[in-house]
Amino acid sequence: MIRINEHYAKLQAGYLFVEVARRIREYEETHPDASIIKLGIGDVTLPLPPAIVSAFEDAVREMGAADTFRGYGPEQGYEFLRKPIAERDYRSHGMDIAADEIFISDGAKNDVGNVQELFAPDIQVAVQDPVYPVYVDTNVMAGRTGPAREGRYEGLTYLHSGFQNGFVPDPPEEAADLIYLCFPNNPTGSVATHEQLARWVDYARRNKALILFDAAYVAFIRDEGLPRSIFEIEGAREVAIEFRSFSKDAGFTGTRCAFTVIPKDVTAYDSAGMAHKVHPLWNRRHSTKFNGVSYPVQRAAAAVYSEAGTRETRELADFYLENARIIREGLDTIGLSYTGGTNSPYIWAHGGGRDSWELFDMLLNEASVVTTPGAGFGRGGDGFIRISAFNSRENVEEAMTRIAKSLG
Numbered sequence: 001m002i003r004i005n006e007h008y009a010k011l012q013a014g015y016l017f018v019e020v021a022r023r024i025r026e027y028e029e030t031h032p033d034a035s036i037i038k039l040g041i042g043d044v045t046l047p048l049p050p051a052i053v054s055a056f057e058d059a060v061r062e063m064g065a066a067d068t069f070r071g072y073g074p075e076q077g078y079e080f081l082r083k084p085i086a087e088r089d090y091r092s093h094g095m096d097i098a099a100d101e102i103f104i105s106d107g108a109k110n111d112v113g114n115v116q117e118l119f120a121p122d123i124q125v126a127v128q129d130p131v132y133p134v135y136v137d138t139n140v141m142a143g144r145t146g147p148a149r150e151g152r153y154e155g156l157t158y159l160h161s162g163f164q165n166g167f168v169p170d171p172p173e174e175a176a177d178l179i180y181l182c183f184p185n186n187p188t189g190s191v192a193t194h195e196q197l198a199r200w201v202d203y204a205r206r207n208k209a210l211i212l213f214d215a216a217y218v219a220f221i222r223d224e225g226l227p228r229s230i231f232e233i234e235g236a237r238e239v240a241i242e243f244r245s246f247s248k249d250a251g252f253t254g255t256r257c258a259f260t261v262i263p264k265d266v267t268a269y270d271s272a273g274m275a276h277k278v279h280p281l282w283n284r285r286h287s288t289k290f291n292g293v294s295y296p297v298q299r300a301a302a303a304v305y306s307e308a309g310t311r312e313t314r315e316l317a318d319f320y321l322e323n324a325r326i327i328r329e330g331l332d333t334i335g336l337s338y339t340g341g342t343n344s345p346y347i348w349a350h351g352g353g354r355d356s357w358e359l360f361d362m363l364l365n366e367a368s369v370v371t372t373p374g375a376g377f378g379r380g381g382d383g384f385i386r387i388s389a390f391n392s393r394e395n396v397e398e399a400m401t402r403i404a405k406s407l408g
């Protein structure tokens with residue numbers, strides 16, 4: 001008899017987006033003339049920049065000619081992409097990362113979701129709350145939690161983030177083995193400082209723990225004083241894995257390319273306490289279950305590191321950051337408190353005592369603006385909404401004008 005993985009039954013339904021869609025539909029039915037602006041989206045809106053499109057096109061033509069056609073490439077990715085990543089994202093910033101410590105993939109979501117399978121089923125997992133749901137759900141599927149009660153899974157360590165800690169939690173008192181950190185953070189837009197990350201690296205070294213550092217939004221960091229990688233922290237090479245993506249940095253959400261950095265020093269232990277390197281484990285997994293990212297897509301990603309590509313992708317992030325500034329200015333005018341929106345495309349707004357859904361409904365009904373209720377990112381998100389800067393300038397300006405008019 002074929003039986004299911006019963007851990008899947010513990011997963012909380014994708015309630016958030018279903019409920020958001022239901023409320024939008026209801027509003028549309030009762031307000032047929034309203035033009036709704038969606039500032040709830042976690043997806044980019046600008047097209048791929050020209051330097052990237054051109055490299056993409058050239059590579060597609062190579063695939064169509066007999067003398068330049070390519071079949072399977074290396075599972076870990078082509079050197080022409082791994083090398084500039086190591087050089088431009090790490091070595092030129094003083095970080096000791098080699099090209100063969102970089103694994104190219106078709107998404108940070110899948111890498112960050114898959115990596116947990118290298119580790120034992122009974123390790124202690126810690127996540128930020130509010131949290132990007134992938135970290136939690138993949139551990140639920142793997143059986144590392146009990147059932148959910150009042151929005152939290154039993155057995156997980158939740159690191160509360162709020163105004164009091166600037167949405168950057170400190171290491172907990174208790175021991176955790178696998179720690180998911182995301183900076184710039186989705187959903188709160190917070191960014192950890194060197195000192196804060198150093199406390200985590202120190203904690204991981206003392207506890208023989210591992211940090212999974214999701215840096216999918218690194219392109220939005222403009223403050224030179226903020227760390228752009230966990231590997232800027234001394235000692236991180238033994239205790240951290242970093243995930244990056246071309247999705248938000250270069251508009252690749254529909255093109256699909258990302259990478260995971262696993263230094264050869266990263267160590268995990270067996271039940272007898274013997275040390276094992278994680279790099280060969282991931283290499284084994286990656287080459288067993290994955291056959292590489294398509295050649296044209298890797299060429300397109302490599303173009304991000306060309307002179308024109310660097311400039312054009314920076315302009316993409318600049319555009320969204322200006323949207324974020326307009327949103328912050330709008331919230332300042334109406335006196336709604338928030339965090340994020342600098343060094344991040346997300347603004348995390350506080351409802352001043354209203355719960356997430358009240359705030360969501362208020363903006364939908366008074367201004368025809370859709371946001372994301374913070375409660376969807378965990379218990380720690382209640383009372384907040386996430387506002388996204390991924391939209392056209394016109395829509396962002398119009399949305400903030402409407403919000404100011406109805407709530408100001």
Ligand SMILES: *Cc1c(COP(=O)(O)O)cnc(C)c1O
Binds near residue numbers: 106182186
């Ligand atoms: C968008 C996003 C990613 C990127 O995922 P891809 O699969 O590379 O598109 C990773 N982590 C977080 C927190 C994100 O919001």
